[in-house]
Amino acid sequence: MPVKGQIVHSPAGDEIVLDEVGQTVLLDNPVIRVWDVALEPGETHPWHLHHNPYVVLSISGSEARMDWLDGSEPRFLNEYRGGSVYRPLSPVHRLTNIGQRFYQNRLVELKDLGENRPEPADIGPGDRSIEGQPPAPALPDGRVPVILHPHVGVWTVASDEPVKLDLADRPHVIAELARDGAVSFHPGGPLTLTGEYFVVDLAF
Incomplete structure (x- = not known):
C-alpha cells in the first residue's frame, strides 16, 4: 500500500508530504513487502506512516x-x-541516524495483519530484542532466537558450512545479514543455508 505523496498536516497546520516506509522495495508479494532502509550518519528518512505491522531486521x-x-x-x-523489532502501526514519524555508523535494516511489512484486512490487527506493543539476551536457547539446527512473539519468530543462522533447517510448514522470510544481501520468501519445510541470515517465521 504505497503512501508516497499523501498529504497530512502538522499540529501547526503545515502540509507534510509523506514518503514511503522504506527506500527500495526488495520483495513484494500478496503476504509481505520487504524494504531496504539505509542511512548514513546524520541522514534522515522523511515523514512516513505505516499501514501494516512490521518487522525490522537490523543489518x-x-x-x-x-x-x-x-x-x-x-x-x-x-x-x-542481528537485532530485530516487531512494531504495530504508529503515528506519522521520521527516523534520523544520529550516530557515527552506517545504519541499515530490512523492513518487512505484514500485509495479512494490515492492508489485507478490513481493519489492521491490534498486535499490542509488539516485541524488541535485547543484545546478548536471546529469549530462548539455540535450536539443534543452529538457529539462535532473536524474537519469539506469537505472530512472528525471528532467528539468526551463521555458518561457513551448509546448515540444514527443517522449518515449520508455513511461510518464512529469509534475509541475508549483509549490506547487499538477498531476501526471499520460503513456503516452509526443509531449507539449506550457508552464511549469515535472518529467518523470520510468519507464525500468524
Whole structure:
C-alpha cells in the first residue's frame, strides 16, 4: 500500500508530504513487502506512516532518533547488527541516524495483519530484542532466537558450512545479514543455508 505523496498536516497546520516506509522495495508479494532502509550518519528518512505491522531486521546498527509529527517526545534507539523489532502501526514519524555508523535494516511489512484486512490487527506493543539476551536457547539446527512473539519468530543462522533447517510448514522470510544481501520468501519445510541470515517465521 504505497503512501508516497499523501498529504497530512502538522499540529501547526503545515502540509507534510509523506514518503514511503522504506527506500527500495526488495520483495513484494500478496503476504509481505520487504524494504531496504539505509542511512548514513546524520541522514534522515522523511515523514512516513505505516499501514501494516512490521518487522525490522537490523543489518547495521547505529544510534537513531524517531521524531513524531504530533510533537510527542522523540524515541531514541540504538539498534545492533542481528537485532530485530516487531512494531504495530504508529503515528506519522521520521527516523534520523544520529550516530557515527552506517545504519541499515530490512523492513518487512505484514500485509495479512494490515492492508489485507478490513481493519489492521491490534498486535499490542509488539516485541524488541535485547543484545546478548536471546529469549530462548539455540535450536539443534543452529538457529539462535532473536524474537519469539506469537505472530512472528525471528532467528539468526551463521555458518561457513551448509546448515540444514527443517522449518515449520508455513511461510518464512529469509534475509541475508549483509549490506547487499538477498531476501526471499520460503513456503516452509526443509531449507539449506550457508552464511549469515535472518529467518523470520510468519507464525500468524
